[in-house]
Amino acid sequence: MAVSTPQQRVGWGFANLVAIALALIPVLWIVSLSFKTATAITDPSFFPSQWTWANYSGILTTSTFIRPLINSIGIGLIATLIAVVFASMAAYAVARLRFPGKALLIGLSLLIAMFPAIALATPLFNIERILGLFDTWPGLIIPYVATGLPLGIYTLSAFFREIPWELEKAARVDGATPFQAFVRVIAPLAAPGMVTTAILVFLYCWNDFLFAITLTSTTKARTAPAAMGFFTGNSQFQAPTGSISAAAVVITIPIIIFVLFFQRRIVAGLTSGAVKG
Amino acid sequence: MTTTTPPVTAQEQRAPGRRRRARPSEGAREERRLGWLLCAPAVIVMLAVTAYPIGYAIYLSLQRYILSAPQLQKFVGFSNYAAVLSSPFWWHALWVTVVIVIVSVAIELVLGMLLALLMYRTIFGRGTVRTTVLIPYGIVTIVAAFSWQYAWTPNTGYLSALFNNSAPLTKTGTAVAIIILAEVWKTTAFMALLLMAGLSLVPEDLLKAARVDGATAWQRFWRITVPLMKPAILVALLFRTLDAFRIFDNIFILTGGSNGTYSVSILNYDNLFTGFNFGIGSAMSILILIAVAIIATIFIKGFGTAAPGSDLSR
Numbered sequence: 217m218a219v220s221t222p223q224q225r226v227g228w229g230f231a232n233l234v235a236i237a238l239a240l241i242p243v244l245w246i247v248s249l250s251f252k253t254a255t256a257i258t259d260p261s262f263f264p265s266q267w268t269w270a271n272y273s274g275i276l277t278t279s280t281f282i283r284p285l286i287n288s289i290g291i292g293l294i295a296t297l298i299a300v301v302f303a304s305m306a307a308y309a310v311a312r313l314r315f316p317g318k319a320l321l322i323g324l325s326l327l328i329a330m331f332p333a334i335a336l337a338t339p340l341f342n343i344e345r346i347l348g349l350f351d352t353w354p355g356l357i358i359p360y361v362a363t364g365l366p367l368g369i370y371t372l373s374a375f376f377r378e379i380p381w382e383l384e385k386a387a388r389v390d391g392a393t394p395f396q397a398f399v400r401v402i403a404p405l406a407a408p409g410m411v412t413t414a415i416l417v418f419l420y421c422w423n424d425f426l427f428a429i430t431l432t433s434t435t436k437a438r439t440a441p442a443a444m445g446f447f448t449g450n451s452q453f454q455a456p457t458g459s460i461s462a463a464a465v466v467i468t469i470p471i472i473i474f475v476l477f478f479q480r481r482i483v484a485g486l487t488s489g490a491v492k493g
Numbered sequence: 494m495t496t497t498t499p500p501v502t503a504q505e506q507r508a509p510g511r512r513r514r515a516r517p518s519e520g521a522r523e524e525r526r527l528g529w530l531l532c533a534p535a536v537i538v539m540l541a542v543t544a545y546p547i548g549y550a551i552y553l554s555l556q557r558y559i560l561s562a563p564q565l566q567k568f569v570g571f572s573n574y575a576a577v578l579s580s581p582f583w584w585h586a587l588w589v590t591v592v593i594v595i596v597s598v599a600i601e602l603v604l605g606m607l608l609a610l611l612m613y614r615t616i617f618g619r620g621t622v623r624t625t626v627l628i629p630y631g632i633v634t635i636v637a638a639f640s641w642q643y644a645w646t647p648n649t650g651y652l653s654a655l656f657n658n659s660a661p662l663t664k665t666g667t668a669v670a671i672i673i674l675a676e677v678w679k680t681t682a683f684m685a686l687l688l689m690a691g692l693s694l695v696p697e698d699l700l701k702a703a704r705v706d707g708a709t710a711w712q713r714f715w716r717i718t719v720p721l722m723k724p725a726i727l728v729a730l731l732f733r734t735l736d737a738f739r740i741f742d743n744i745f746i747l748t749g750g751s752n753g754t755y756s757v758s759i760l761n762y763d764n765l766f767t768g769f770n771f772g773i774g775s776a777m778s779i780l781i782l783i784a785v786a787i788i789a790t791i792f793i794k795g796f797g798t799a800a801p802g803s804d805l806s807r
Contacts, residue, residue, distance in 0.1 A: 228616045235611055236625045242678065243628060245651065246640040262651045306535040314521070315528030321536065328543050332739040332785055334758045335778035338765055339546035339553065362542030365535050423633050425742045426758075430766060441635050445746065457643055464636040471631040479624040482631075486686045 243468070250461035271462035281463055283435040284443035288467070291353055291439060292421040295360035300414045302361070303368030304406075310369070311376035322373075325366035333363070337430040344431060351432045356439070359427050364417045371416060371485050375409025412485035415478055419471070440467045547782070553775035560769035573776035583777070585753065586760040587784075589669065593756065594737040597676045601733060602726070604677065605684030612685060613692050630682040638746035641675045665753040672754060675743045680736070684729050691725020692718070731792040735785055757781050 245262065250271050252264040275281045310318055340359060341350070349355035379402065387397040428442035435443065444463050447456045475482065554573055558566045577583050612623050629637065644650040647660050661667035695718050703713050719726075741758040744750055750759040761781060765774030 225616060228611075228614075229618070231611050232615055232618050232622050235608060235622055238678075239625045239629050239682070242637055242640040242644070243632065245644055246636065249640075249643055302535040302538065305531040309528040309531035313524050313528040313531075315525040317529070317532075321532055324536070324539060328539055330735045330785055330789055331543065332758060332778070332781045334739070334741065334761045334765075335550065335782045336543065336546055338761070338771070338774050338778040339550040340542070341765070342553070342771060343546060343549060358538070359542055362538050365539055369535060419631055423631075425633075425635050425745070426762075430762070441633050444639070445635060457649065460639055461643070464633075464639055468632055468636055471633070472628060475624060475627045475631045479620065479627055482627060483623055483686060483689075486683070486690075 246461050246464050246468075249457060250465045252458060252461075254458060271458040272466070275459050275463050275466070280435060280447075281440070281443060281466075284438050284440045285467070287353070287435070287437055288422060288439040288441070291356050291360065291437070292418050294353070295357045295364060295421050296414050296418040298357070299361045299364040299368050299417050300372075300410060303365055303372050303413065303417075304410060306365075306369050307372035307376050310373045311379070312381060321369070325369050328363060329366040329370075331363075333426045336363075337426055340427075341430055351434055351437050353437055355431050356427060356437060359431065360421045360424065363427075364420050367420060368413050368417055371413045372409055375412070375485075376406065379405045408481065409485075412478075412481040415474060415482060416485050419474065422467075422471070547779075550775045550778050553771050554779050556772050558771040560771060569772070573772045574780070577773060577776050577780060582755075582760060583757075583780075586755050586757045589754060590738060590740065590756040590758075592669065593673055593676065593740055594734055597673045597680075597737050598730065598733050600673070600677050601681050601684045602730065604681045605688050605729070608681060608685035609688035609692055613689050626682045626685065629679050630686075632679070634679060634742040635746045637679055638675055638743045641671060641678075641743075642747050645671055662748055663752055668748050668752060668754045672740075672743055672747055675747060676737065676740060679743070680733065684733055687729035687732070688722070688725060691722040691729075694725070695721045727792065731789065734788055734792070738785060738788060739781075757784070 248263055251267050251269075253266045253268045253270070306321065309315070310321065336359065344350040344355045349358075381402075383401050383405075384397045387401045388394065392400065423441070424439070425441045425445065428439040429445060432438040432442060440463070444460055444467075447460050447463065555568060555570060556566055557569045557573070608626060612619065612626065615622060642662065644652040645660075645662050647653050653661070661671060699717055699721075700713055703717055708716070739758055740756050741762070744754060744756055744759050745762075748754045750756075750763065755763070757777070758781065761774060761777040764770050764777060768774075
């Protein structure tokens with residue numbers, strides 16, 4: 217590592233600070249809003265002049281938010297699980313086996329990744345209405361799996377291509393059964409890629425807004441972002457700023473935790489393992 | 494196991510340039526079947542949710558079909574498309590969308606490149622910078638949109654004082670600028686990550702050699718780094734352009750599409766889920782799909798962008 221001069225350190229340090237500040241200011245603002253009392257909302261200072269937890273207690277005790285939160289978690293987890301399993305199978309085949317149609321699969325995935333969601337939401341709304349899937353968990357899980365698969369396949373096939381598959385043969389030569397070779401040698405190598413893919417897919421499902429508002433209508437299946445979009449607040453005379461801000465912070469906390477703990481994985485996944493460290 | 498090679502048929506003799514393909518061995522056939530089997534679930538789900546609905550959308554777009562009057566449904570050919578393409582709303586939405594795409598992608602390219610350089614080369618605090626910079630990427634889009642909306646609301650927001658509390662979100666020009674700001678804030682990190690992957694492919698030795706030869710940092714950047722990053726830049730541009738064209742969440746929350754700030758997706762949503770007009774809505778969806786396809790084709794054919802994953806040659 218080259219020795220850095222003090223000026224260089226100050227320069228890079230300053231650039232770091234600017235980047236961090238720009239990234240965090242809107243987040244801090246919504247946190248600050250969530251703690252403001254109803255009267256302080258009309259006061260445009262960045263930090264609350266009067267603090268209150270009322271916004272949080274308000275939304276965390278109402279079913280119009282708790283239920284959507286549960287929906288988000290449940291639908292996200294199930295969709296992620298299915299998508300990662302299917303994507304792993306396909307990515308394993310792409311990375312390891314020879315068969316015609318590989319380019320077609322990649323092409324299809326890319327095509328779907330580029331689809332405008334509104335073009336899909338339009339017919340899906342009608343189809344789900346007819347099939348009775350509208351406003352149900354499967355009604356969201358299936359589109360999430362289908363649109364999350366391209367991300368999953370792309371990320372996983374990049375990871376799987378990096379695995380030295382000869383290790384499996386070497387383990388077999390050393391006397392391991394096929395199952396042992398897979399579990400002891402290949403699985404630990406594949407696990408990081410699968411964890412990363414799961415995180416990316418879950419973030420995608422958690423974040424989605426368009427499908428959530430078009431394919432649901434009640435708290436039966438509405439996810440948290442969709443519920444927030446239609447929040448009306450505690451009474452009809454009160455702008456729901458505080459409630460929405462509190463809700464926003466609540467659904468952001470898992471994201472922050474994910475990013476904090478898995479930053480390296482996420483960066484590696486998005487850059488397909490091309491960046492070291 | 495086959496032990497005899499198949500006789501050369503007349504068909505194979507007719508094309509001397511073609512490789513003579515022996516029948517695939519048992520092992521190769523097994524591999525193929527396994528490959529198809531493993532891909533089957535993913536392909537089935539993807540096709541079921543995209544191919545069929547798109548076909549259905551094309552069918553719907555040729556009908557006059559309003560949900561509040563289903564008994565009036567009838568085949569009307571291309572008149573829905575004619576109605577959309579001759580509507581000033583459509584062209585305004587297209588104009589707004591194109592402006593947003595061009596401006597936001599341009600800004601993101603510059604800022605993303607700066608951020609990529611920072612994340613890649615900063616001397617200390619690399620982990621911290623990368624973590625905090627990922628937060629905009631991970632945050633739910635509408636959370637950020639609400640944050641911006643409240644920031645610009647008169648008497649509530651810390652930024653609205655910059656505009657003398659004149660409610661910038663209610664005027665088309667400033668509202669579109671704010672939408673672009675929200676888009677840029679959210680996705681610059683993603684652009685930076687894609688560019689950082691490209692940065693890592695530039696060989697360090699080349700840059701060192703150039704420095705020894707007396708090139709300044711500016712020259713090193715423009716003459717070595719950027720040309721070597723061209724594939725990564727084009728891929729990043731492709732993804733971001735397609736994403737930006739589909740913009741929806743930010744506009745929905747920030748302005749709801751009012752005051753002339755609606756994009757094509759917002760217009761489509763309004764016609765479909767507020768107006769319940771499936772015929773027009775489907776026609777719009779297909780038109781948006783065609784526009785996206787045109788953009789992708791321009792990038793891939795025109796700029797020679799390598800579609801990611803196309804280098805999977807095994």
